[in-house]
Structures are given as structure tokens and as C-alpha cells.
Amino acid sequence: MAETHLSPRNIPDRLEGRGARLLKSWESLLLVVACLIFLGNSLASPYFLDPWNLSDATFNFTEKAMIAFAMALVIISGEIDLSVASIIALASTAMGYAVQLGFDTPALVVVGLSVGLACGVVNGLLITGLGLPSIVVTIGTMSLFRGLSFIILGDQAFTGYPDSFAWFGQGYVWWVFSFEFTMFVVLAVVYGVVLHKTNFGRAVYAIGNNQTAALFSGIRVNRVKFTLFLLTGLMAGLASICLTSRLGSTRPSIALGWELEVVTMVVLGGVSILGGSGTIPGVVLAALIMGMVTFGFGLLNVPGIVMSIFIGLLLISVIALPILWRRARRRLAH
């Protein structure tokens, strides 16, 4: 609104080619950043390039990334889900409770996934059924879900998970590829296909760009949104299984603050927080960047809270820089 004067607009006589667009995209910038960080890490620490070390590094982000894929869809559709970390806590508590009742690994997986799904149903019903704003609803359920696990656990912890359960968080599918990393790759492909190659994915973009127009063009807006909240719930359940299995214990404060990291990952991946744009490859790259940065800092003995400053700065600057860049270019054009 600051610049009201009219400027002659350069109308290009042809669209940019596919390659040029790809080069200028957010994803290629992320790729460059990822490569630089990779390079920096391998120079900074001689242990970084070891395959097992790299495999360990993936544990930093795989669980969050699983949720980030579903969250990307939710944010593209113009909503947000801040309750994911609390769903992890509740699902983990339920699994711990099931262990006390003597259930074994397959049952635990079912419990974890179905609690996640149930939480997603609660969010979805409140948001689409009652038409409430998702940010407030999920702030409420964030408190509610974690609150429930506080009621169940108090200051106690559930431990004693069966040995076979440890595979999800600590096991390897083949060589250095852990179950979590394999899941991350599979889910990346699945979500990429769903978002970019199916009607459902197109509907998600349509809703995020203009909900009313989407409704009038025959998209069942509420059904799509409901499905999206089911998906974040389910993914949080899955992440809960992996995290609980990796830690081997459940406290009510498990995964505290993860919702912010997941949202940061999604936004860093180029998904507009206002909805309507973003890609899965972007989110994958953002996950790799955040994972490598935190792991690299870890190797250099940087405390966790300093990493969170860095993540916060990253979040703001990745959004601010393109805006400043665009402004600077416009000023130069004059």
C-alpha cells in the first residue's frame, strides 16, 4: 500500500521456460542451502560423513517430518493444527497404558495410530462441524490432549515397553536405513503424489486459494478439511510410535514444543502460512536442512536452546528475505 504510483509494467512476450522457473524456485534455493550446510558440516567435523553417523542424523527430523507432510497439506488448505505435539503425548500415554495392561507390540501400534486418528476426528469435527477457527480449536485441544496425559501420568512415567516394540524407533530396514528414515522416504513419495498428482491435492490448493470459489466449483470443502485433520492426527500417532519406541519411555512432557518446529519446517519448505501454495519437495528439503543444522550443531557441542534461536531466526529470515529481495529489486528497476 506504500507505493501507489503507477509504474510501466514489463509484459514478457513469452512465459519463462520450465528450466528457468525451476532454477528460480524456492526449492532450488533450499537445495543450495542444504548442500552448503552439508559441505559446512563435513568440513567442520571429520565424523560427519560417516554413513552410520549420517544415519543417526536422520533421527533428528524423521518424526517431525512425518507430521510436517500432513501439516503442509493443512496449511496449504489455509488452516493450521497446533495440537500435533499433544497428540503425540496422548498417543504415547495410551500406548504406555496398554503396556501396563499386558498388550504386545502389534496391539500397541494399533492403539497409537487409533488414538492419533481419534484426536484428528475431534479436531476435524470441531473445525468443520461447528465451523470454528482452527487456530483456536487446536490451541484448545493442544491443552486438552496433553492435559489428559498429565491426568493419567502426573509426574510418573510409563516404561517397560516390549523389546520388539523398539524396532520402530531403533531398528534398521536395510544397512544404515532405519525404519524411521524408510518411513520418511515412503511418506514423502506418497504425500508428494497425493498433493501434486491427484484431484484431492488440487482440491487442497483450491481451498487454500479461495474457499468460497472452491465450494462453488463443487469441492466438498468440509470433507477435504476433515480428511486433512484426520491425516495430521494419524501422522502424529505414527510419530508417537516412533518416538516412544526410540525413547523407550513416556512422560507427559514428551515432544513438548514440537508443534512449533513442525510449523517452522513447513514454512521453511516454502509453504505459505496464508494457504494456497507450497510443495512437498520443499518440505523434504526443509526437513533435511533442519535435521542437518541441529545435528551439525550437536557435533559442535552447541546447546539445544541456541539451536532453537537459530531455528527461530531461520523461520523469520526465510520469509523476510524474499520480501526484502523483491523490494530491493523493484527499487533498482526504477
Added chain:
Amino acid sequence: MAKLLKNRELLLVGAILVLVALIAWRFPPFVAPANLARVYNDTSILIILALGQMAVILTRCIDLSMAANLALSGMVAAMLNAAFPGLPIPVIIISAMALGAILGMINGALVWKLDIPPIVVTLGTLTIYRGLIFLLTNGKWINAHQMSDAFKSFPRADLAGIPVLSWLSVVMVAAMFLVMSRTPLGRAFFAVGGNPHAAVYTGIDVGRTRFFAYCLSGTLAGLSGYLWVSRYAVAYVDIAAGFELDIIAACVIGGISIAGGIGSVPGAVLGALFLGVIKNALPVINISPFAQMAISGMVIITAVAVNARAERRKGRVILKKAEAV
């Protein structure tokens, strides 16, 4: 419209009275005037913070960094006191408020000048501000024995039978009431949230108004920082962690619409009191304090559902959907 708003606050007063009556039925001493004054005193900081958050939410923004701002300003206040025990309390309070205002200005400037969505800005600054405390202190605590007596006793000092802390919150409520209803800035908050486009045409700078809303919330967070640290006589990285959600909850319960433009000072105060009563009542009626989180979650969801229904009855809004997009 005015009648409806009044109704909502009356509803909330009714809900609080019912709640207090229920508690009194289980535990009569709870309603003793001295205890009620204690409950109010305990809620004072939340009230002050809710007032700041209200101004921000009214302009269609949100401030998730308030608790982190509180912790950082509180820590700096404590460090000032530990380093210069002779420093008069008003100087410490003013520097805490000034630091809070600067932190709020950073939020506001990012929202105003760079057009970054408020939720992203304050998510980012939340982690940054809290991280800064760690950088400042290396994770060390500042304990009661490092603070001067004047520093610790100021909010507890008795003035006409009521602690200074309570008086401060009363003064803040009165001041905010005047600002919101009698100054151009206060009216601009409502105008910007009600309809930003219309606000522009009436000559209100939307970005600048939001900037001032963040300054206000930051200043109040800074003040609360000193109050929090001196009241609990300890400062560390994680003080008031997660409190930002309580502040937003107080606002939502108080009928402040997250979509902006709707809300009132009494609403924010009552919303905070509602949470304060629950928090103080749980231990005396033998409910585990661990239940508090789940209860506030339920209350937030209920309140937003009730408010949404009240807003829907607003009547003729032509092209509301189109405007929302």
C-alpha cells in the same frame, strides 16, 4: 450490538459466580473475602498480560511471544537487581517495561514493515527471546538470595489492605479501559480488526496501529516480567513457559474474537479471572493440579464454540464470506 456484548460479559460473570458457588459448596472457606482477594492477586499478572494480548488480537494479529518476552524482561530485571542492589525499584520496573516494549516493537516492525504473518513472526521471536535468556545467563538461575529485599517485597507491599500487585492490575485495567474507549488509538484497534480496508479509507494506518498494539503487549509483558520474577523470587530460562497459551485462553474465554475487531476490557479481565479461579480452586477441592491443563483446554473449546454462535447471530453481514477471503 452493545446489548449482545454486555450479555456475553454478564454470561461470563454468571459462569464465574456459579463456579465459585460450586467451589464454596465443596470448600466454604474459599469464598472468604481474604481468600478471594488472594485469588485476585494471584491472577493479577494474567490479567495484565491478557489486556496486552487483547489489543493485539483486536487488530487481527496474535502475540505468541508474550511469555518469552516476560521471561526475558524478568530475567534482565533480576540481573540488574543482582548487579546493582542499590538501584531503585522504579528504575528497574521502567527498564523492564522498556525492554518489553523494544521486544514488542521488533514483533510489530516485522509485522508492519515486512508484512510477515503475525503467527510466524511471534513463533519465531518466541524461540529467539527464550534462547536469548540462555545466552545471557548460560542457563544459570537467579535465586532469592541474590535479589534485594526491596526488589522482592515491592509487589507484596500492603496498600489499604491489598497488595501492590493487585493495585497495579487494577490501575492497568482502568488505564486500558480509558485507552480502548476514549483514545483514537483504542478505537483504531477496533477499526483495524473490524475491517482493515474500511480502516484505511478512514485514514487509519493499519500497519502502524498493529505496531502500536505489539508495543503495548510488549510493554505489559515487560511489566509482568518484573512482577513475576519478584513475586516468585526466582528467575531462570523456563519461567512462564507455555503461559502464552493461558493468555490467549483468557482472551478467548473473555469473548475476544480471534478474527479481530470484537472484544472488551471487562471481557479480558473476566476471562483471566475465570482461569484464575479454576487454577486456585483445584487444589482445595482435591482435584489433582495435573488436571488444570485439560480443564483449560475444555474451557477454551467451549468458550470459542459459544462465542462463535454468538457472533453468528450478529445479523446482516453482506458478503461476509467474500470479505473473509
